[in-house]
Amino acid sequence: MTIQIGGYQGARSCTGGPTQGARNLVSWWLGAYGDRGATNLGIYNCRPVSGGSVLSLHAEGRAADLGTPVGNTWSWGVMDTFRLNSQELGLQCVIHNRRIWSSIAADWRPYSGSSPHTDHGHVELMWWAANGGLTVDRINQVMQGGTPLPPPPPAMPVLRLGSTGDAVRTLQETLNRWYPSLPPLDVDGDFGPRTDARVRYFQGRSGLVADGIVGPATWRALGF
Ligand SMILES: [Zn+2]
Structure with missing residues (x-):
């Protein structure tokens, strides 16, 4: 159980389709949580990050949008388990419920992008994982085949006049x-x-x- 820190791999160009690792992640997701309403909101999409000009990892088929029922009590726990095991899984970024973790730091941060990501988790794969290193077996092994208990979301900081960030x-x-x-x-x-x-x-x-x-x-x- 190790958090991936460093080595963030940005997207360079549209590649034409989803990677094997991202497909594996989605099929694991549907198998593990389909009965709780998990859906597949897509992998490949040749587009910039919404509201910006940087190319989205969807353009390389290295990001999966894992659909989650709004207001559910379990997806937060899964997303946090992704973060905690990101090195083993080859993940470099997760966005869910107005929070983002990316491999520039260990912890979740508030996410203020144009979509609050309340209906899905955006999960990014590093190249080794995308190229097939992330298999369904590997995910099952790392996630221990069980349903992680949802830890409470990280507390938002106390803010007042003069706060920034x-x-x-x-x-x-x-x-x-x-x-x-x-x-x-x-x-x-x-x-x-x-x-x-x-x-x-x-x-x-x-x-x-x-x-x-x-x-x-x-x-x-x-x-x-
Ligand atoms: Zn996404």
């Missing part, structure tokens, strides 16, 4: 989704006075103490 971006984006008719906040990762006012507005309307501090109760009320 990806979690603030996630907060701003989420508040914009909550109040589409209000002037949108800049999604700049800077918790300034406008974000503070919007947080207090949200808290006041959600029966929370309107103190502008985004702690566990406020994150929960926002849907995290």
Whole structure:
């Protein structure tokens, strides 16, 4: 059980189809979790990362979108088990439920891309795994054929006036989704006075103490 750190392999060009390793991952996924509503949302797609110009790993057939029923209690545990065993499985990135792990660091981080990935896990394979190193047998062995218990999602950090970073971006984006008719906040990762006012507005309307501090109760009320 080892987390892959370093060696991230970006996509270079559209290759024309799915890799064997990604196909194996999807067939394992459907076999292991199909009865819980797991689906195949696709492997090969010659396109950039949505909202950007960088080529998606789907363009090399090295990423699989593993469909998950929205709001289920089990897929988080599977995605975290992927991360914890990423070296054995040859995985370099997982995105699920507004969180991303990639092999630049060990832990999950907030994900503020244009899709929240609440209905699927985006899983990227390193080349050795994509080229057939990742077999169904290997996945079964590493995942021990069992159903991992879902660990609680990593806690979102406490944010307040002056906070910065990806979690603030996630907060701003989420508040914009909550109040589409209000002037949108800049999604700049800077918790300034406008974000503070919007947080207090949200808290006041959600029966929370309107103190502008985004702690566990406020994150929960926002849907995290
Ligand atoms: Zn994807």
